[in-house]
Amino acid sequence: MSHHTISVAGLGFAYPDGTRALDGVSFEVGHGEAIAVVGANGAGKSTLLMHLNGLLTPSEGSVDIGGTPVTKGTLDVIRRTVGMVFQDPDDQLFMPTVAEDVGFGPLNLGLPPEDVGRRVDEALARVGAAHLKERPPYHLSGGEKRVVAIATVLAMEPAILVMDEPSSGLDPRARRRVLGLLRSFAHTRIVATHDLDLAAELCERTIVMDRGRVVADGPTGAVFRDDDLLASAGLERPAAFRPCPVCGAGA
Amino acid sequence: MSSVAAGLSTVDRLDRLARQDTAVHRVDPRAKVVATAVFIVCVVSFDRYEVLGLLPFVVFPMVLAAEGGVPFGFLGRLLLLVSPFALLVGAFNPLLDREVLVQVGGVGIAGGWVSYASILLRFLLTAAAALVLTATTSFAGVCLALERFRVPDVLVTQLLLLYRYIFVLGDEALRMARARSLRAVGRRGMGMRVYAQMLGQLLLRTFARAQRLYLAMKCRGFDGRVRIARRLQLRAADVAFAAGWSAAFVLFRFIDVTSLLGGLVTGGGG
Known part of the structure; x- marks a missing residue:
């Protein structure tokens, strides 16, 4: 059985104050797929992501990762399978040096020190941050923090990567680097983002959320050309799907 | 610069100092933590009127700062920054304890002034030692040592x-x-x-x-x-560092080194 699939069925969630953040969310993700989850602020994207690795356990409906249901009892397996990159790298990098931060997860997995060292080196090399190894995280630039945060998750060797706004707050060059990096991964990837151009370049499939529901799920190209759908979900066409503003080509 | 920014840049500077590579930085964090702990215990365990006996202890932070590349100016400014607390703690001693304790050149000095001086000196010594420890070991290094000591x-x-x-x-x-x-x-x-x-x-x-x-x-x-994951290796030199300094502190604590040296210099019997 592949560990790389996700199956969400009838997932619902209400916050203690009564706000319904998710309402009957269902979708399937196959091995190696890259999927964008888009939607306006408060559409339920982050709440959905938190269900994918058991930070929240389903109270309504179910989440299955590689055939294992997400329950309190399976959290260890689930978290080993699903790696999550948070929106703010400052929340994710809490150890005194980059190397220790990347080694935090593998050490918690109970790996021997030599293996931890190897994983740290591999993960940092993979994101092109080997030279940052001994630096304290708070002295890194925004782009550097982001790739190191990705390395901390890669070092756990997850089958599935879940990312919340991987391009937010990055300058164009850093964004381009992160995008290239994400494209190069063979993992199953779920990316929640407002950066629709990133979604268009990275993901062949897009899920649109609106007020806790899935309102569209299909090929990225088709979703981003549906102006009515985008408008009703509080979104607009990404630049790549608009006619050229200079010559009008593609209109 | 606002006080928050100034505070941050100070912590930052301490952090940068801790990343130098000197003989003091290379000493195992555990050895430095032990030496500093013994130092502090010895300093604070003196009688409350002790001033001269405290003086030899200045050697420890001075030597470590000099060898560890910690600028004295920076250290001085930090000590000044944290000193108001100590200044206030003993401020009433001279008022409460007016009994003349020592005569210096015919002028009587009240016990309160002596104990106040003692408090300030102890404060400066212990704060300087802690700061030098952080500046030569890094905060993470100190934590690591504490972890290994089963804190x-x-x-x-x-x-x-x-x-x-x-x-x-x-x-x-x-x-x-x-x-x-x-x-x-x-x-x-x-x-x-x-x-x-x-x-x-x-x-x-x-x-x-x-x-x-x-x-x-x-x-x-x-x-x-x-x-x-950081591996620590306790070498013979580290053990010697901790043992050597600790022995010196105990010596300073129980033998009046100041008078002894004074006696040697003046040729008297001490």
């Missing part, structure tokens, strides 16, 4: 996270202070009431961040214990 995990984790997030919290406070001063016209909007609200805001933000941080840690298998 409870909760405490070590707290210290590690505290140090890591001082920068984040400081930056956040700095941005809030800037936003306020930009929209405060003259003195308006700078009062205590707004200040209190800002503190509350900062606390709420800290809670939210702590929550996100905890989630991020759980995602990577956090089970209540922060494991640090």
